[in-house]
Amino acid sequence: MKGQIISMDLMVASLIVITIISGLGVLLYQYTIYETQQSELTALSLRSEPALNVLMSSSGNPSDWETRSCDEIKSFGFLSEPAVVNSSKLEAFILLDYNCVKNRLGLSGYDFYFEARDAGRNLLNINGFDITAGYKPPAGSNAIFSERKAWVDSSYLAKITLGVWYE
Numbered sequence: 001m002k003g004q005i006i007s008m009d010l011m012v013a014s015l016i017v018i019t020i021i022s023g024l025g026v027l028l029y030q031y032t033i034y035e036t037q038q039s040e041l042t043a044l045s046l047r048s049e050p051a052l053n054v055l056m057s058s059s060g061n062p063s064d065w066e067t068r069s070c071d072e073i074k075s076f077g078f079l080s081e082p083a084v085v086n087s088s089k090l091e092a093f094i095l096l097d098y099n100c101v102k103n104r105l106g107l108s109g110y111d112f113y114f115e116a117r118d119a120g121r122n123l124l125n126i127n128g129f130d131i132t133a134g135y136k137p138p139a140g141s142n143a144i145f146s147e148r149k150a151w152v153d154s155s156y157l158a159k160i161t162l163g164v165w166y167e
Contacts, residue, residue: 037142044110044144048164051105051112052146056160059086066092070100078150078160085150085158090116091126094133101133111135113163116152124158137165 060077062068066089076093080086093101094114102112116124116131124131137143143165152158 040142041144044142044164044166045146047107047110048144048146048162051107051164052148052160052162054105055162056085056148056150060089065089070097070104073100073104076101076104080153083150084154085116085152085160087126087153090124090131090152091129094129094131096133098134107164110164110166111137113137113161113165115161117159117161119157124152134163137163141165 055076055078057079058075058077059079060066061074062072063077065073065076066086076089078085078089078093080089102108102110105112111134113134113136114132118124143163145161145163147159147161149157149159
């Protein structure tokens with residue numbers, strides 16, 4: 001009788017130890033996934049913020065890039081004066097080749113989505129073109145969106161958004 005009690009106690013203790021070890025394994029796995037996602041989002045942020053800063057802090061190089069071919073453009077910029085976005089530069093930007101824009105913004109290896117909205121949250125429409133470029137990220141993808149507000153042609157406020165993502 002005593003041998004059976006000891007073996008029953010041993011089985012219960014073993015089951016408890018196995019449950020604790022399994023629980024710790026699951027927690028470690030979940031933590032690893034969380035840390036990986038955080039580092040991926042940090043990497044995306046390090047791409048999105050500088051790219052939008054370049055767009056929103058200069059007129060580009062050359063400053064009349066909107067009249068040039070993609071091969072002649074060193075960098076994009078939307079400003080005609082501090083904090084004032086030039087609508088013709090926005091229009092030219094969305095009409096350029098996706099891969100050209102992606103490479104000039106330093107986003108090779110990533111995808112991007114760009115849009116400009118007015119204070120009523122409607123897409124800006126300039127000369128019949130909705131100011132949007134790139135591809136919206138699919139559900140479940142890692143994406144970071146950076147935003148800036150600026151005046152467009154000194155007449156209305158707009159929110160400029162650049163999202164960077166990958167699947």
